[in-house]
Amino acid sequence: LRRIARYARGSMRDAISLLDQLVAFAGKSPKTEDLERLLGTPPFSLLARILCALVDGNPSALADVYGEATTRVSPERLADELLFLVRDLLVLRLTSSQHLLRFFSESELRTLGNIEPRALTVLFANLLETRNRMRATAHPDLLFEVALMRAAHRGTIADLVRYIQQILLAENAQFHSAEVKPHHKAAAADADKASRIQLARHKKPDSLAA
Numbered sequence: 001l002r003r004i005a006r007y008a009r010g011s012m013r014d015a016i017s018l019l020d021q022l023v024a025f026a027g028k029s030p031k032t033e034d035l036e037r038l039l040g041t042p043p044f045s046l047l048a049r050i051l052c053a054l055v056d057g058n059p060s061a062l063a064d065v066y067g068e069a070t071t072r073v074s075p076e077r078l079a080d081e082l083l084f085l086v087r088d089l090l091v092l093r094l095t096s097s098q099h100l101l102r103f104f105s106e107s108e109l110r111t112l113g114n115i116e117p118r119a120l121t122v123l124f125a126n127l128l129e130t131r132n133r134m135r136a137t138a139h140p141d142l143l144f145e146v147a148l149m150r151a152a153h154r155g156t157i158a159d160l161v162r163y164i165q166q167i168l169l170a171e172n173a174q175f176h177s178a179e180v181k182p183h184h185k186a187a188a189a190d191a192d193k194a195s196r197i198q199l200a201r202h203k204k205p206d207s208l209a210a
Contacts, residue, residue, distance in 0.1 A: 003032055003035055003044075004018050004019055004022070004035065006088075018035075021038060022034060022035055022038055025037075025038045026038070032044075040073055040074075040077060041073060041077065041081055042069045042072055042073045042077070042078055042081055043072075044108065046065055046068060046069045046072075047069075047081055047082060047085050048108065048111050048112055049061070049065040050062065050065050050066065050069065050078075050082060050148070051082065051085065051086065051112060051115075051123075052111070052112070053065060053152060054123060054148065054151055054152050055115055055119055055123070057152055057153070058152060059149050059152040059153045062148060062149065062152045063149065066145060066148060070141065070145075074141075075134070075140050075141040075144040075145070076131075076134060076140060078144070079127065079130065079131045079134060079144055080131070082127055083124065083127050083128060083131060086120055086123050086124045086127060087124060088100050088104075089112055089113075089115060089120055090117060090120040090121060090124060092104070092113075093113075093115070093116075093117045093120065094117055123151075126147070126151055130143065130144060130147040130148075133147075
């Protein structure tokens, strides 16, 4: 039922329709595998392994699981399911949405629930750009595979996020430094002016000295 709710994207009508189709397809005691075969979607375990390989920067593990996944579903369907999974995880991490929380089992959350939101954001942007480019090529399977391998080979997504954070911190420091310098100059000028006024007050006029 949790998986049906996820695929229905919150629509009660779609969920009931999907449940009816599943019962007609697999009988009164359907399993998760029956739902995946009915919809032509990859098993969640494969999606989780692909996502972990991407986040960890493990091209070897990614190659193995990608080959296994594409024997079951098309690259386009795999890309779509990864996009939805990353989106759901990102919104869940940012909002603690009870609606989305019901879509994931405890074991799924243990596996994927600790991925940093920044890492998910970077990954979502990369997947979305790749999915859009897949629509304009005669070889979407090759494009998707190479894009995933390139993303994993660059190092972990977490490392990339840390690198971006370092750049932002450095730019922040430069910005604040540029703001502070004029203030320092103004303060020094004010101090110098005050010093001259104080000196003038204590100095006797020449007429009095005579």
